[in-house]
Amino acid sequence: xxxxxxxxxxxxxxxxxxxxxxxxxxxxxxxxxxxxxxxxxxxxxxxxxxxxxxxxxxxxxxxxxxxxxxxxxxxxxxxxxxxxxxxxxxxxxxxxxxxxxxxxxxxxxxxxxxxxxxxxxxxxxxxxxxxxxxxxxxxxxxxxxxxxxxxx
Numbered sequence: 351x352x353x354x355x356x357x358x359x360x361x362x363x364x365x366x367x368x369x370x371x372x373x374x375x376x377x378x379x380x381x382x383x384x385x386x387x388x389x390x391x392x393x394x395x396x397x398x399x400x401x402x403x404x405x406x407x408x409x410x411x412x413x414x415x416x417x418x419x420x421x422x423x424x425x426x427x428x429x430x431x432x433x434x435x436x437x438x439x440x441x442x443x444x445x446x447x448x449x450x451x452x453x454x455x456x457x458x459x460x461x462x463x464x465x466x467x468x469x470x471x472x473x474x475x476x477x478x479x480x481x482x483x484x485x486x487x488x489x490x491x492x493x494x495x496x497x498x499x500x501x502x
Contacts, residue, residue: 354391355463358382359501365402372402372498379472382465389462394418397499399475401485401492408488410481410497415471417454419461428453
């Protein structure tokens, strides 16, 4: 039996803050590295990034991973619905680049996400200079251990 995302997350002790349950990025990375399977069973899932510290919880909404189980891949439909634009050419290149990293389509009927795709997203968030700068400016601190995800 393949691991599903929620079974993997159940191996992590989450943070419980302000009615939220958050999983540390570093814990998710460690668990993914420890499992031998290369694919993870998945349903439609959203992983929203947060910075959780003593000062509170800061949502990093634009680094939200959308995983969609679809009949047929249609990246363009997602992009246009997310941005409200009428064509791909009308989307700012920075926004386009970020959304390409924050959206994954998994084709039915398998419902299988490549572990590497999730790891690439997590690495993208971990290395984001934009997140570091934003958090530092707002909270006058940054510790990558405080990057977390709420999963639903």
